Amino acid sequence: MPTGQLDKDLPxxxxxxxxxxxxxxxxxxxxxxxxQLPTEDELGAQxxxxxxxxxxxxxxxxxAGLVRREQGRGTFVAEHRVQFGPRQLNSFxxxxxxxxxxxxxxxxxxxxxxxGGELVDQLRVxxxxxxFRLLRLRLAGGEPMGLQTVYIPCEFAPSLFDTDFGSAxxxxxxxxxxxxxxxxxxxxxxxxxxxxxEAALLNxxxxxxxxxxxxxxxxxxxxxxxxxxxxxxxxxxxxxLKLVRVSHRSSHLA
Numbered sequence: 281m282p283t284g285q286l287d288k289d290l291p292x293x294x295x296x297x298x299x300x301x302x303x304x305x306x307x308x309x310x311x312x313x314x315x316q317l318p319t320e321d322e323l324g325a326q327x328x329x330x331x332x333x334x335x336x337x338x339x340x341x342x343x344a345g346l347v348r349r350e351q352g353r354g355t356f357v358a359e360h361r362v363q364f365g366p367r368q369l370n371s372f373x374x375x376x377x378x379x380x381x382x383x384x385x386x387x388x389x390x391x392x393x394x395x396g397g398e399l400v401d402q403l404r405v406x407x408x409x410x411x412f413r414l415l416r417l418r419l420a421g422g423e424p425m426g427l428q429t430v431y432i433p434c435e436f437a438p439s440l441f442d443t444d445f446g447s448a449x450x451x452x453x454x455x456x457x458x459x460x461x462x463x464x465x466x467x468x469x470x471x472x473x474x475x476x477x478e479a480a481l482l483n484x485x486x487x488x489x490x491x492x493x494x495x496x497x498x499x500x501x502x503x504x505x506x507x508x509x510x511x512x513x514x515x516x517x518x519x520x521l522k523l524v525r526v527s528h529r530s531s532h533l534a
Contacts, residue, residue, distance in 0.1 A: 286327055294329050295336035302326070302337060306346055306357065317347065319353045348515065359423065359516055364501055387428075387446050388481075392434060396432040402496055403433055403504050410434040414445055424482045426490075426512035436460060436505055450506075460505060465497040472511060482513055489514045 286297045302317075311317060318326065320334045327334075341347045348358050379427050394408040405411065414430040430450060432440060437458040445453075454460045472492035479486040490511050499504040 286329060292315050295333045295340070298323070298327055298333060299337040301341050302341060303346070306341075311357045311488040313357050313359045315357050315411065316353075317357065319354060345515065361517070371389070371469050384422070385446055386417040386419070387414070387444075388417060389413070390441065390445065392441055395433075399431055402507050403431065405433050407434075408482060412437070412440045413451070414440075416445060420516075423517055424513065426510055427478060427481060428511075429509045441504045458516060462497055462505065463500040467493060467495040469493050474511065478511060482511075484513060484515070491517055 283451050286301070288292055288294065290297065290328065302323075302364065305311065305322075310367070317323070317338075320338070321328075322332050323334045324390045338349065345357050346358055350506050357527050364420075391413050392410050393413050395403065395405045396407060399405065399411055400407055403411065410433075412432045412434050414432075416430075417424060418426050432454075434440070437454060438458075440453070443453055443457075448510055449492060450497050451462060454462065470492045472490050473487050474482065474484060474490045476486045478490075479488070482490075491514055495507075495508040495509040495510070496504055497508070499505050
């Protein structure tokens with residue numbers, strides 16, 4: 281199908297034909313990430329279709345995460361998502377490095393607080409024992425990716441408060457400076473809606489879907505060392521899992 285021409289005699293809906301053409305342009309890199317696409321009127325004139333047809337094609341591309349529609353501004357090419365599957369226990373810095381992205385952290389708060397409630401249960405510490413709390417905005421390639429709040433019992437690393445985590449990797453500091461061995465972690469993911477305060481930090485609209493997560497990291501001897509709560513941008517971060525079907529065989533007695 282020549283560029284700029286759709287075949288109205290085909291049984292394939294025009295919006296689907298247009299979506300296919302635009303998808304090919306995206307794959308070829310005709311528009312770069314964050315670049316604005318032509319307006320609905322311009323696309324309609326170029327391909328000889330109605331604005332409703334253009335909107336349906338763009339809506340499908342937005343639902344697939346390939347473009348983003350901004351009210352009053354237009355349609356923009358979406359950033360490529362950083363995708364993870366089953367992997368090693370890595371820090372955010374190490375994960376971004378593996379993808380060739382320069383990571384950056386902005387420390388929003390760095391305090392020591394008294395443990396209570398869930399922290400006592402999860403980290404297995406005494407009530408009101410000191411816990412290091414670190415809240416950071418995580419960026420990759422200069423773009424906000426997520427917010428992470430870390431809790432670590434001070435007994436494991438009493439000098440963490442004096443470390444500049446705007447530049448230092450937390451996991452590398454725990455291992456190299458404090459001699460802690462991070463062995464494994466249990467991590468949960470769930471859907472969340474971004475609050476007004478979080479939206480301002482992450483440069484997204486309030487209420488958009490995001491990927492929440494809780495990670496509990498253990499030492500080799502089974503002691504919980506770190507509890508991390510994360511909110512990652514849904515348009516920049518996703519999880520892919522490989523699922524293997526296990527055959528269930530049942531035997532019946534005659």
